[in-house]
Every structure is written in structure tokens, then in C-alpha cells.
Amino acid sequence: xxxxxxxxxxxxxxxxxxxxxxxxxxxxxxxxxxxxxxxxxxxxxxxxxxxxxxxxxxxxxxxxxxxxxxxxxxxxxxxxxxxxxxxxxxxxxxxxxxxxxxxxxxxxxxxxxxxxxxxxxxxxxxxxxxxxxxxxxxxxxxxxxxxxxxxxxxxxxxxxxxxxxxxxxxxxxxxxxxxxxxxxxxxxxxxxxxxxxxxxxxxxxxxxxxxxxxxxxxxxxxxxxxxxxxxxxxxxxxxxxxxxxxxxxxxxxxxxxxxxxxxxxxxxxxxxxxxxxxxxxxxxxxxxxxxxxxxxxxxxxxxxxxxxxxxxxxxx
Numbered sequence: 001x002x003x004x005x006x007x008x009x010x011x012x013x014x015x016x017x018x019x020x021x022x023x024x025x026x027x028x029x030x031x032x033x034x035x036x037x038x039x040x041x042x043x044x045x046x047x048x049x050x051x052x053x054x055x056x057x058x059x060x061x062x063x064x065x066x067x068x069x070x071x072x073x074x075x076x077x078x079x080x081x082x083x084x085x086x087x088x089x090x091x092x093x094x095x096x097x098x099x100x101x102x103x104x105x106x107x108x109x110x111x112x113x114x115x116x117x118x119x120x121x122x123x124x125x126x127x128x129x130x131x132x133x134x135x136x137x138x139x140x141x142x143x144x145x146x147x148x149x150x151x152x153x154x155x156x157x158x159x160x161x162x163x164x165x166x167x168x169x170x171x172x173x174x175x176x177x178x179x180x181x182x183x184x185x186x187x188x189x190x191x192x193x194x195x196x197x198x199x200x201x202x203x204x205x206x207x208x209x210x211x212x213x214x215x216x217x218x219x220x221x222x223x224x225x226x227x228x229x230x231x232x233x234x235x236x237x238x239x240x241x242x243x244x245x246x247x248x249x250x251x252x253x254x255x256x257x258x259x260x261x262x263x264x265x266x267x268x269x270x271x272x273x274x275x276x277x278x279x280x281x282x283x284x285x286x287x288x289x290x291x292x293x294x295x296x297x298x299x300x301x302x303x304x305x306x307x308x309x310x311x312x313x314x315x316x
Contacts, residue, residue: 058091089301124265146253
């Protein structure tokens with residue numbers, strides 16, 4: 001008996017889903033096994049080994065083509081050799097970021113009572129203290145620079161209640177494990193799915209803080225510019241400010257020599273407004289891009305250039 005075309009299509013779709021799930025499972029197990037092995041070694045030696053491997057393997061991956069195209073967009077004045085060096089630094093930073101999940105307990109040694117004595121330096125401590133002692137709704141935004149996962153841990157160290165919006169990895173097995181690792185250290189987590197905006201709004205309504213990454217690709221975002229190129233930017237932060245009139249603080253993580261980090265929280269930015277005093281959502285979204293661009297220009301090897309922020313991957 002011949003199956004109808006619709007039935008054949010359904011079987012093929014289920015087969016593709018099963019194959020994708022099997023692939024994701026195998027990839028996840030390889031990652032978990034690698035991280036388990038890393039635990040057997042001292043943190044510095046393990047992370048240094050990952051650094052060297054990532055510098056070698058990263059440029060050989062299919063994503064390298066997008067990385068180099070993005071770098072050419074951002075730094076047309078640079079030579080190919082200079083852009084290649086940035087890409088290698090980026091892959092090393094990404095390799096370290098993956099390995100650092102294993103050693104977070106050892107890496108994050110910041111103690112407000114012993115400021116400047118550990119692996120982590122924090123710039124802007126008075127801002128953290130003010131937010132703690134003068135509770136109010138606030139938003140902290142950052143970008144995919146350095147080890148950005150350390151920022152919510154720092155906020156929790158100061159006793160701040162911050163709800164963090166994050167994008168889970170595409171691999172569901174990795175996403176589940178990563179969510180558990182983050183949840184134990186980073187307070188309230190909100191995956192960037194449907195309903196996330198309501199959860200962030202509820203946190204602000206309760207007088208708490210919200211943390212957001214603002215440098216992600218957003219297909220239905222506002223038309224803005226980044227490194228002089230047109231991009232689409234998520235207007236969520238600006239809309240939350242419009243609704244709750246909360247302060248907005250830039251924050252970033254910077255990798256320093258010898259495996260150290262500097263975490264910076266800056267004074268609240270001045271939100272652009274229309275003549276009637278209402279928040280200018282478009283200008284605010286552009287302001288976020290401008291801040292991230294300045295960060296990236298300062299430490300270009302610490303930003304994730306393999307994201308398709310300019311929607312050019314299909315043209316490569």
C-alpha cells in the first residue's frame with residue numbers, strides 16, 4: 001500500500017528530529033566528558049591548554065569565515081593578519097569561557113572585605129553598595145565580552161536580587177546542564193523565550209534588578225547601526241525603562257593577564273528622551289550599541305565575532 005505524501009512528510013520530519021536529537025546528545029556527551037576530564041587538572045594548567053587548543057582549532061571551523069567577514073566589516077582599515085590575530089584571541093577567550101564553568105568556584109574569589117587581593121577586581125563598588133542600601137528597580141546591561149558570566153555572580157556577592165535574561169544554547173542537553181550551573185551561582189534566570197519580557201517586568205515591578213545582554217542578533221528589532229553597519233536591535237531594555245523609569249547601568253567583564261578579571265559597573269547612563277520627556281526607544285537602543293562598540297574596540301579579541309549580527313552569513 002502506498003503511503004500518502006503527507007504521511008511520508010511526517011515520517012521524514014520525525015526522522016530528521018530524531019537524528020538532530022541524537023547528534024545533539026552525542027555532542028553534549030563529548031562536551032561533558034571533556035569538562036569532567038578538565039576537573040582532574042589544576043585550573044591554570046587546564047585553561048592554558050584550552051587556550052592553546054582553541055587558538056588552533058577555532059580558525060579551522062566553518063564559523064571562521066563569518067568571523068573574518070565580521071572583522072572586515074568592523075575594521076576595514078586593518079590588515080588580514082591583524083584581523084586573523086583578533087580571531088585567534090577570540091577563539092582562545094571562548095575556549096577559556098567554556099572551561100571556566102568547571103572552575104567557577106576557584107576563579108571567583110572576590111571578597112568585598114578584601115578588595116584587590118584576589119583574582120577578581122571590581123570597579124564601581126560604590127554603585128553596588130548604593131543599589132543594595134537604597135533598593136529600587138534598575139537594569140544592568142552588558143555584552144558578550146570577557147567572561148560575562150561573572151557579572152551576575154558579582155551582583156549576588158553584594159547581596160543584590162537580579163533577574164538575568166539569557167539565551168540558552170541551541171543544544172538542549174547543553175542548555176539544561178548550563179542552566180543548572182548558572183542557576184546555582186547567578187540568582188534568578190530567565191531564558192529568552194516567549195514570556196521573558198513579563199518576567200523581567202515583574203522583577204522591576206517588585207523593585208529588584210534586571211540583567212541583560214544587549215549585543216545579540218534580533219531579527220525583528222529596531223533599525224540601528226553597529227560599527228557603522230545597519231543592524232537590528234532588541235528594544236526591550238528601552239521599553240522597560242519607558243515603563244518603569246529605572247536607572248540603567250553599563251557593566252562588562254575584561255580578561256586581564258595571568259588569568260585575572262576586571263569587572264566594571266559604570267555610572268547610570270543618561271536615557272535619550274523626546275521633547276515631552278518620554279523615553280526615545282530608538283535613540284536608547286542606538287546608545288546601547290554605541291557603548292558596546294566602544295567596549296569591543298578597546299578589547300576586540302574578547303568579543304564573540306562568530307555571531308551573525310549583520311545578517312551576512314547567507315551571503316558568504
